[in-house]
Amino acid sequence: MANNSADGIRWDLADLFSSHEDPRIEGTLNDCHTRAQAFSARLRFSMEHPETLTADSLLDALKELEIIYEALGRVGSYAGLLYAADTANPDYQNLEQRVEQRSTELRNLLLFFEIQWLKADDTIANRLIGDPALKTYSHYLESLRRFRPHTLTEPEEKILNEKDNTGRNAFGRLFSEMTSSLTFALDKDGKQQDLNLSQVLSLLHEPNRTLRQRAMETLYAGLSQHGQVLTFIYDTLIQDHLTMDNLRHYPDPMVQRHLFNEIDGAAVDTMMQATESNYGLGRDYFKLKARLLGLPGLALYDQYAPVGQEGRPFSYQQAEQVILQAFEAFTPTFREIASEFFAKHWIDAEVRKGKRGGAFCASPSPRLHPYILCNYTDNLRDVMTVAHELGHGLHGCLSRKQSYFNYDTPLTTAETASVFGEMLVFDYLAEHQTDPQVQIAMLAGKLEDVFATVFRQNVLTRFEQAAFAARKERRLTPEQLGALWVEANGKYYGDAVEMPEGYRWGWSYIPHFIHSRFYCYSYVFGQLLVLALYRTYREEGKSFVPKYLALLEAGGSDSPEALLRPLGVDIHDPNFWQKGFEEIRGLVKRLDDLIGKA
């Protein structure tokens, strides 16, 4: 492996345990088990007869549960982190599996608590939720109960769980196995090559236009060969979803997702409509891009063609400097916290054989500091990855004043700090960059990222809505799904991007449609929220900083809507979402000016 600047940058996990053979691992697991059994013996009767529950006994129970979950989290994180850093090590594989098994046993012992809490009738539950003694847990207790009207009896839930393995989960596995084993034959570099799905998709970023075009044609021709099965899988999963909605009394296919996200449907509708009415911004950019590429118009396979010039390489040490400076310009608190990650070896950045790909930040619990894994290869994209993960890291550190049950945020706000961190570093770099060609590449890259998370995910969600509506009438055909897909995309691309004929298969390989339906709008929410917050920051300046810090410190102690209100965010107001689009408009304008000068 070629040398690069992150060689030797490994994390130090000694704050968790000393090694995979540390006897404290087994000791912690045993202790958790004893505590969980005692908890069950002590609490089962009163949970089954909630009228006997007092606020004090419930408070004690929650505190004890937090202690057990924290301890379990420490072991689980240690095993997970060891394994991620060296997946081929049999000792680590073993530990990871053993801990997972023990955790499942433990969680099963404790499961009765949540189930019985859901069963308690409203008068009793509301009396406890409203009791001042339980104030810090009121959001947690209340939010658990949001699934109450949609939960079936214990034996019914059990049967569904078991039958899902050969039902919808099996269709999901069929989809995964099928799409990951697909091969696409393509002439590349003068040789016939068999490429997999992600290899073909990555060719859409190639500078060579004919290659991009052939890659796209090959992709859709390949998918169309499996069209009947891919349609059957999706059709079945939609029908399964509709059946379950009926049994669980969900009025609309998106409602369950909204509950998970702790967001109400009206706010999502407002956001999606605002997004749709700003599709024109995307088309403005595509017309600019056609000019940059010297083309009369853009075809779909030109969407991710590189423009401008990639900058000089970035060493890991330079990344550290740039990120710390960009964070400090926002607030010295950010620099202070982020410096700890570098100084105390909480980051594993080196590229190694056997190490997990990609990047993540693990923030297991408020009693532990987060750890970051990435694979740093000396380019700008990786600087942004470190900035992203450190954003999560700041969130994980600042919210450590919360207790375990108030620590995590739902999906809708989980990416706020990370994307905001990226914005800070992006702006800092763009400002300090003098070569206009590099600036063009940076801005275009940023815009394309933003469009992929805002406009494209909105298109995806509109397609899902249309497919679900159509399935209520009759079984879906490939022709119908293709037509709905082209219609949803046409509203976005309009006259700015030409869609090739094969694109009607574009829906067929998207894993979210299969594994986590209606997930995609969360990306729109997260990205627009950050753009709007960033704009507010630039309008308000320093007075914005303490409010933003308070948001991160609050962790998951309340619903996203309530936590965002002090920052002037009203997710039901179209004008709020419009702020995000004004920020995008500013970026497009910056690019336009640069091209004029270049």
Ligand SMILES: [Zn+2]
């Ligand atoms: Zn993230």
